[in-house]
Amino acid sequence: xxxxxxxxxxxxxxxxxxxxxxxxxxxxxxxxxxxxxxxxxxxxxxxxxxxxxxxxxxxxxxxxxxxxxxxxxxxxxxxxxxxxxxxxxxxxxxxxxxxxxxxxxxxxxxxxxxxxxxxxxxxxxxxxxxxxxxxxxxxxxxxxxxxxxxxxxxxxxxxxxxxxxxxxxxxxxxxxxxxxxxxxxxxxxxxxxxxxxxxxxxxxxxxxxxxxxxxxxxxxxxxxxxxxxxxxxxxxxxxxxxxxxxxxxxxxxxxxxxxxxxxxxxxxxxxxxxxxxxxxxxxxxxxxxxxxxxxxxxxxxxxxxxxxxxxxxxxxxxxxxxxxxxxxxxxxxxxxxxxxxxxxxxxxxxxxxxxxxxxxxxxxxxxxxxxxxxxxxxxxxxxxxxxxxxxxxxxxxxxxxxxxxxxxxxxxxxxxxxxxxxxxxx
Ligand code: ADP
Ligand code: MG
Numbered sequence: 001x002x003x004x005x006x007x008x009x010x011x012x013x014x015x016x017x018x019x020x021x022x023x024x025x026x027x028x029x030x031x032x033x034x035x036x037x038x039x040x041x042x043x044x045x046x047x048x049x050x051x052x053x054x055x056x057x058x059x060x061x062x063x064x065x066x067x068x069x070x071x072x073x074x075x076x077x078x079x080x081x082x083x084x085x086x087x088x089x090x091x092x093x094x095x096x097x098x099x100x101x102x103x104x105x106x107x108x109x110x111x112x113x114x115x116x117x118x119x120x121x122x123x124x125x126x127x128x129x130x131x132x133x134x135x136x137x138x139x140x141x142x143x144x145x146x147x148x149x150x151x152x153x154x155x156x157x158x159x160x161x162x163x164x165x166x167x168x169x170x171x172x173x174x175x176x177x178x179x180x181x182x183x184x185x186x187x188x189x190x191x192x193x194x195x196x197x198x199x200x201x202x203x204x205x206x207x208x209x210x211x212x213x214x215x216x217x218x219x220x221x222x223x224x225x226x227x228x229x230x231x232x233x234x235x236x237x238x239x240x241x242x243x244x245x246x247x248x249x250x251x252x253x254x255x256x257x258x259x260x261x262x263x264x265x266x267x268x269x270x271x272x273x274x275x276x277x278x279x280x281x282x283x284x285x286x287x288x289x290x291x292x293x294x295x296x297x298x299x300x301x302x303x304x305x306x307x308x309x310x311x312x313x314x315x316x317x318x319x320x321x322x323x324x325x326x327x328x329x330x331x332x333x334x335x336x337x338x339x340x341x342x343x344x345x346x347x348x349x350x351x352x353x354x355x356x357x358x359x360x361x362x363x364x365x366x367x368x369x370x371x372x373x374x375x376x377x378x379x380x381x382x383x384x385x386x387x388x389x390x391x392x393x394x395x396x397x398x399x400x401x402x403x404x405x406x407x408x409x410x411x412x413x414x415x416x417x418x419x420x421x422x423x424x425x426x
Pocket of ligand 2: 074075076
């Protein structure tokens with residue numbers, strides 16, 4: 001009886017938390033963690049800081065465009081610079097306001113203006129409703145607030161391309177033109193994008209105003225990523241709990257994938273997580289390999305689940321065909337023939353073979369299938385198509401996708417494909 005009481009009183013997490021063997025501080029491996037130092041970005045940080053320093057003398061810094069592929073440190077470094085600006089401004093008693101806006105999350109002109117307004121005044125939220133005002137009213141209210149407050153606002157628009165692709169470039173036209181309307185304050189924009197071509201969609205005036213200065217964060221190479229990992233590992237793990245080869249290996253994997261530091265950190269975190277769960281004392285290459293499988297599986301799952309209906313139908317056709325044959329390769333014509341049966345049986349709008357050809361090319365690009373063009377001599381050319389993902393893994397994912405599993409069920413009823421595949425799906 002006493003014993004039972006004891007178990008009731010104990011928190012279920014007590015033992016779990018204190019039993020950690022490897023982790024010292026998980027937080028330092030999380031995606032939102034902003035380190036205090038950035039190995040191999042000294043020049044880039046300096047360059048941005050040099051442009052922004054004029055704010056401390058009371059002049060408006062040039063607008064800046066920052067480019068760089070995923071995982072090159074754009075977001076973390078811009079947040080870091082934001083904080084440094086704020087700290088320095090506080091110490092020097094200079095009025096500098098900073099706003100960091102992720103345009104994937106805040107993707108309307110209204111939201112962007114509201115977020116800038118908040119940097120001037122905590123009261124802004126109360127004065128301006130979250131929606132409902134005409135945008136020009138929000139804009140003039142922002143102008144008023146800025147002038148009333150004075151000072152210089154540095155506004156970081158991360159993933160700025162999504163703002164433009166969703167709303168057009170009018171908002172940027174207004175924001176970059178805001179200075180000429182302001183009497184007692186100034187605003188600078190730092191735009192960040194993965195897509196170096198995004199300015200080609202912009203009105204030339206917006207393009208030249210926004211890109212007064214621009215810089216590119218190059219991808220990291222393997223030794224650079226290894227340095228970044230070593231820095232994080234020191235914070236995250238207890239001493240001597242990670243085989244040093246693990247860092248080298250994670251770094252080289254990530255360097256192969258466009259020098260993405262985030263990939264490397266994720267890989268390290270998941271590997272350590274797996275080792276911790278197995279109650280091992282040391283993270284080894286074996287854990288990294290397992291972690292890689294986990295990451296790939298998750299990625300494939302999210303790609304498949306979010307495919308549009310016609311893409312799913314095409315993929316289902318390829319899977320069904322593959323269930324029927326010993327040899328793996330199938331032609332576009334064969335995919336189309338199964339797709340046609342599938343459409344008839346499931347009442348899906350049937351696209352032309354040409355369109356399905358395009359969808360096949362997209363599935364290829366997403367890494368779900370391999371499609372290679374072969375020359376059939378006088379019979380012209382065709383594609384040989386093959387699954388790029390392990391079929392068992394695919395079938396497991398499909399089981400959890402209503403649409404795809406219904407599709408395959410409907411084919412099941414018609415017994416169009418082989419018994420072996422049917423049995424594996426039930
Ligand atoms: P991006 O915004 O360019 O896609 P992030 O800024 O999100 O990339 O960086 C991805 C991850 O890598 C983050 O966890 C970030 O802290 C880390 N990171 C990137 N560059 C460095 C660096 N030079 N030093 C330390 N950590 C870095
Ligand atoms: Mg980013």
